[in-house]
Amino acid sequence: MPAPSLISIVMPAYNAVATLRESVQSVQAQTYPTWELLLVVDRNSKDETLTMAEALAAEDPRIRVIQGLPEGGCVFNRNHALKTATGDFIAFLDSDDLWLPEKLEKQLALMETTGCHLAYTGYRQIDWQGRPLPTIIRPPEKLTHADLLRDNLLGCLTAMFRRSAFPAVQFVEFLHEDYILWLQLLRQTTAHGVPEVLAHYRVAPTSRSGNKVKAAIARWRILREFEHLPLTRAVPAYLHYVSSALLKRAPTVSSNQ
Numbered sequence: 001m002p003a004p005s006l007i008s009i010v011m012p013a014y015n016a017v018a019t020l021r022e023s024v025q026s027v028q029a030q031t032y033p034t035w036e037l038l039l040v041v042d043r044n045s046k047d048e049t050l051t052m053a054e055a056l057a058a059e060d061p062r063i064r065v066i067q068g069l070p071e072g073g074c075v076f077n078r079n080h081a082l083k084t085a086t087g088d089f090i091a092f093l094d095s096d097d098l099w100l101p102e103k104l105e106k107q108l109a110l111m112e113t114t115g116c117h118l119a120y121t122g123y124r125q126i127d128w129q130g131r132p133l134p135t136i137i138r139p140p141e142k143l144t145h146a147d148l149l150r151d152n153l154l155g156c157l158t159a160m161f162r163r164s165a166f167p168a169v170q171f172v173e174f175l176h177e178d179y180i181l182w183l184q185l186l187r188q189t190t191a192h193g194v195p196e197v198l199a200h201y202r203v204a205p206t207s208r209s210g211n212k213v214k215a216a217i218a219r220w221r222i223l224r225e226f227e228h229l230p231l232t233r234a235v236p237a238y239l240h241y242v243s244s245a246l247l248k249r250a251p252t253v254s255s256n257q
Contacts, residue, residue, distance in 0.1 A: 011037060011039050015047045020096075040081050073173070128204060151244045159178070
């Protein structure tokens with residue numbers, strides 16, 4: 001029998017001592033056990049994140065702590081981890097988010113069954129204390145480049161791609177860098193989804209993407225400067241994004257249309 005596929009999990013951590021252990025434990029609780037966790041501690045982190053990361057790694061040989069990098073920031077840290085990853089598949093989990101136990105197993109089964117190169121799942125928002133919020137993102141069973149231009153239903157904490165299909169993937173230094181990357185990958189493939197909530201996204205009041213005005217400006221720039229859409233395509237896509245963003249802020253469940 002062939003050896004089970006190794007999944008490399010990229011986790012940047014900055015001042016994450018309050019949530020890091022719970023996030024790592026959600027990885028350790030996975031029903032699929034063949035993974036490596038690349039835990040990148042930001043050089044500018046000022047709390048005990050590194051001490052906690054090293055303690056967690058000492059208890060589990062699947063955890064590899066990366067620290068002392070020449071630069072800081074989520075993008076640089078993720079890109080460094082991508083370069084050092086050895087897995088057949090790459091997944092992402094930030095140090096304040098959580099996976100449900102069957103996330104990797106169900107996602108990998110989908111990718112092996114369909115042969116797809118990029119996959120995702122549904123996810124739910126939780127508050128900083130871990131209490132469920134009303135918003136649930138239930139993406140469709142497939143996502144194309146055209147779909148993603150209208151609304152980013154592919155949450156980074158749910159994404160997993162086949163490394164052999166995208167061996168040189170890197171994030172760009174820009175707000176919503178994950179959205180830019182998914183658009184880039186979807187020019188080459190169609191993504192498949194597990195239509196279940198298998199992750200929890202923690203809403204932090206100080207998150208990089210929390211400023212709605214900056215996020216809106218960034219989305220317009222992505223459509224025009226990164227995707228090079230003409231106004232005839234950029235305006236409808238942007239208006240759909242605005243309407244979807246308003247729906248997601250309402251106290252109702254958000255789902256694909």
